[in-house]
Amino acid sequence: MKLTIAQFSIGPDIGANKDKILSVLQSAGRNEWIIFPEGALSGYFPEKDSYFEELDGAELTNTMNEIADEVKRCGCYCLYGSATYGDEGWLNSVVIENHSGQRQLYHKIELSALDRRHFKPGREIPVYRLDGVTFGVQMCRELIFPEAWRSLKKQGAQVVFHINNALNDHDQIWRSISIARAVENANFVCSVNNGAFGQKLSSHVVSPSGKVILETEPSQEQTISVDVELSEVIDNLANRRDY
Numbered sequence: 001m002k003l004t005i006a007q008f009s010i011g012p013d014i015g016a017n018k019d020k021i022l023s024v025l026q027s028a029g030r031n032e033w034i035i036f037p038e039g040a041l042s043g044y045f046p047e048k049d050s051y052f053e054e055l056d057g058a059e060l061t062n063t064m065n066e067i068a069d070e071v072k073r074c075g076c077y078c079l080y081g082s083a084t085y086g087d088e089g090w091l092n093s094v095v096i097e098n099h100s101g102q103r104q105l106y107h108k109i110e111l112s113a114l115d116r117r118h119f120k121p122g123r124e125i126p127v128y129r130l131d132g133v134t135f136g137v138q139m140c141r142e143l144i145f146p147e148a149w150r151s152l153k154k155q156g157a158q159v160v161f162h163i164n165n166a167l168n169d170h171d172q173i174w175r176s177i178s179i180a181r182a183v184e185n186a187n188f189v190c191s192v193n194n195g196a197f198g199q200k201l202s203s204h205v206v207s208p209s210g211k212v213i214l215e216t217e218p219s220q221e222q223t224i225s226v227d228v229e230l231s232e233v234i235d236n237l238a239n240r241r242d243y
Helices: 015-026 055-074 142-143 146-153 169-185
Strands: 001-009 033-035 076-084 089-098 103-105 128-129 135-137 157-161 190-194 204-206 210-216 222-229
Touching: 001 015, 001 157, 001 190, 001 204, 015 033, 015 055, 015 076, 055 076, 055 103, 076 103, 076 157, 076 210, 128 190, 135 142, 135 146, 146 169, 157 169, 169 190, 210 222
Parallel strands: 001 033, 033 076, 135 157, 157 190
Antiparallel strands: 001 222, 076 089, 089 103, 128 135, 190 204, 204 210
């Protein structure tokens, strides 16, 4: 399974963000998994009172369809963050696209105080299954709620994609928490952060043994890849013998 982290600086312009996403997808190989940060398409600026006033829902829909078309063309899989609109209002979401054209969404549950000014919380912690890979999704501060990660493990998650937008200096500690989540659940953790200038938390992939097998430089735009062996995932934690 080839995982590609696309860490880039996210701005408020949907068109500019879309162009960055498409530029990465245009080089993707068949069956490659491309992962982008929280708010990668819509931008993520919950500190602004006018956050949603500046979002064009029609433009979001059109650009999502452009991304879906490119995913189908290159035959890859893609996860990216974006605000989406549902029956209950705006949601902070991860859009999951695959080359068969079936779009799925995960909605952030553990909203921060800033998030709650704008978003409604999600309600479910599902796993997704695509072409033999079982995976879960968590967003940003959901990293610090271990119960959800254990729920994903119990549902068979081999990989958890942590779609992140952590820009504060103290967020550096989350790298250690990613390692802990991988070890305690014996699955892969792929965490992708905003590459904005000044942030100090890398994007990274952690193996079930806790080894960081891929890592970006903070505060830079980088696209890097690693091949992972899902056979390293331990399904029955009671039988693990590596510790």
